[in-house]
Amino acid sequence: MNITILGAGALGAYFGARWQEAGAHVQFLVRPGRARQLRTYGMHVVSVHGDVTIKDPTIVEKTENLDETDLVVVGVKGYHLQGALPTLKTLVEGGAKVLPLLNGIEHLYTLQKELGEENVLGGLSYIIATLDDRGHVVHTSDLHDIHFGPLHPSQHDVCRKLTEVSNGATMRTLESEHILTDMWQKYMFITAFSGITTASDLEIGKVRAEPSTLQAAKKVLQEMKQLALGYEIPLTDKHVAAGLSKIDTLPAEATSSMHQDKRKGLPLEVDHLHGGALRLAENIGISLPSIEMIHALIKPYERGD
Ligand SMILES: NC(=O)C1=CN([C@@H]2O[C@H](COP(=O)(O)OP(=O)(O)OC[C@H]3O[C@@H](n4cnc5c(N)ncnc54)[C@H](OP(=O)(O)O)[C@@H]3O)[C@@H](O)[C@H]2O)C=CC1
Numbered sequence: 001m002n003i004t005i006l007g008a009g010a011l012g013a014y015f016g017a018r019w020q021e022a023g024a025h026v027q028f029l030v031r032p033g034r035a036r037q038l039r040t041y042g043m044h045v046v047s048v049h050g051d052v053t054i055k056d057p058t059i060v061e062k063t064e065n066l067d068e069t070d071l072v073v074v075g076v077k078g079y080h081l082q083g084a085l086p087t088l089k090t091l092v093e094g095g096a097k098v099l100p101l102l103n104g105i106e107h108l109y110t111l112q113k114e115l116g117e118e119n120v121l122g123g124l125s126y127i128i129a130t131l132d133d134r135g136h137v138v139h140t141s142d143l144h145d146i147h148f149g150p151l152h153p154s155q156h157d158v159c160r161k162l163t164e165v166s167n168g169a170t171m172r173t174l175e176s177e178h179i180l181t182d183m184w185q186k187y188m189f190i191t192a193f194s195g196i197t198t199a200s201d202l203e204i205g206k207v208r209a210e211p212s213t214l215q216a217a218k219k220v221l222q223e224m225k226q227l228a229l230g231y232e233i234p235l236t237d238k239h240v241a242a243g244l245s246k247i248d249t250l251p252a253e254a255t256s257s258m259h260q261d262k263r264k265g266l267p268l269e270v271d272h273l274h275g276g277a278l279r280l281a282e283n284i285g286i287s288l289p290s291i292e293m294i295h296a297l298i299k300p301y302e303r304g305d
């Protein structure tokens, strides 16, 4: 299977390296800065599941230099999605399907509108990975999961191929027949988890220790359920309870990637996650007061230092 990784950052480089290790033909489509970094320091993953170095990674800077692509895996941040659309359009015109792994949901509707519903699969990832100062992936938890699935009948074949190549790779994959609901469930969780840890500047253990702060996280989960229902996505109180149980059981020192980005002074995906929820709510005439408050508290840090 020919896979192109668009956005070879922490998440994209991790999974791209794992697929290549398992024998897939992987091309990393990158911008000049990341290309220089990869050529200087190499593509290396340090992981609790075993390190891997890709000896001669295929680094491509121009779409016209890519070999044929079956699947483009999108691993850019939400705030870079617009900039990636022209490249994605070209790849789709060449016959590729697109698997976005971003956190959030608004990108899915954007991609479907811009690229055609038949071309965009559903996907999400659970992983804790970051890049070090040489651009090597540092993967620090047991999680390295991708859930993906068809959102159009024409996508079953590419899903089957992805399952085949992933079965031999060092990662966990789940092909889901209800991927849209799964994406919303993760969206519900990440909006609460990233929102509460970033807005309070606290790791999850300290959030749990203060009942009123924990209650705010619960309200975000409930508002996300209300939003999902407004879009006919069947999230229930069980999903809210599952989100709370995750918040209850994460190690005390655990925090979200958004909170880590804030600590490092990096740009934040707050417009994509919380802002996206507010826009979706406005479209259907509902209000989400807790999410609005969390959004307002994080927004000043959006651009980083
Ligand atoms: N990291 C994690 O543990 C997890 C991340 N996620 C989600 O995955 C997504 C990606 O996160 P993460 O990997 O951490 O982000 P990173 O910032 O590490 O990587 C994003 C990469 O996208 C590249 N990029 C941006 N625009 C383009 C473009 N037009 N063409 C090519 N490359 C481009 C950036 O390159 P450049 O250097 O040129 O800016 C960067 O290397 C986010 O939505 C995040 O929420 C989900 C679960 C966990």
Ligand SMILES: CC(C)(CO)C(=O)C(=O)O
Pocket: 103, 125, 126, 127, 128, 190, 193, 194, 255, 256, 257, 258
């Ligand atoms: C919750 C987690 C770590 C799982 O992938 C995540 O997506 C994030 O913090 O951005």
